[in-house]
Amino acid sequence: QVQLVESGGGLVQPGGSLRLACAASGWPLEHYALGWFREAPGKAREGVSCIESGGTDTWYADSVKGRFSISRVHANNTIYLQMNRLEPEDTAIYYCTSDPSCASWHAPLGPDYWGQGTQVTVSS
Numbered sequence: 116q117v118q119l120v121e122s123g124g125g126l127v128q129p130g131g132s133l134r135l136a137c138a139a140s141g142w143p144l145e146h147y148a149l150g151w152f153r154e155a156p157g158k159a160r161e162g163v164s165c166i167e168s169g170g171t172d173t174w175y176a177d178s179v180k181g182r183f184s185i186s187r188v189h190a191n192n193t194i195y196l197q198m199n200r201l202e203p204e205d206t207a208i209y210y211c212t213s214d215p216s217c218a219s220w221h222a223p224l225g226p227d228y229w230g231q232g233t234q235v236t237v238s239s
Contacts, residue, residue: 117141117228119211124233127201133235135196137211144168148217149187149194152225153207153235162225163209165217166194174217178204201237208232 123135139149150165164185165174173185184197198205214226 117213119213119228119230121209121211121230121233124209124235126236126238128239129202129237131201131237132197132199133201135198135209135211135233135235137194137196137230139192139194139211139213144192144213145189147213147215148219148226149211149213150174150185150217150220150226151196152210152212152220152229153205154210154232155207158207160210160225161207162220164196165220167217172217174220198235201235203237205235206237207235209235 118140120138127133146168148167151163152160153163154160163176166185166187170187182200187194210232211230212226213228219226
């Protein structure tokens with residue numbers, strides 16, 4: 116059974132930083148991309164970032180480029196999203212997601228697998 120468990124959300128002031136983590140389990144991950152989506156109240160869900168199975172190829176939404184960084188540790192099947200210079204517009208529920216390819220982050224249906232989500236709130 117696929118499991119994606121997020122952690123690291125919370126409340127932070129504008130300009131601050133947070134690091135999200137996602138522990139993945141339940142299937143062979145070496146051929147799967149892992150990444151993040153977010154959903155804010157009243158807004159469509161948005162693909163944030165993705166890292167391919169090899170751990171080197173990455174993708175970022177334009178809205179987070181230069182501020183967010185994704186990384187992957189194969190030894191413990193965990194990915195991280197380092198979020199710097201956070202803005203109130205980054206406030207959302209962040210979901211860890213997985214699919215065979217990062218191309219799914221651009222597709223209408225999105226990735227096949229989703230975690231439960233973790234709340235990130237950026238406010239003074």
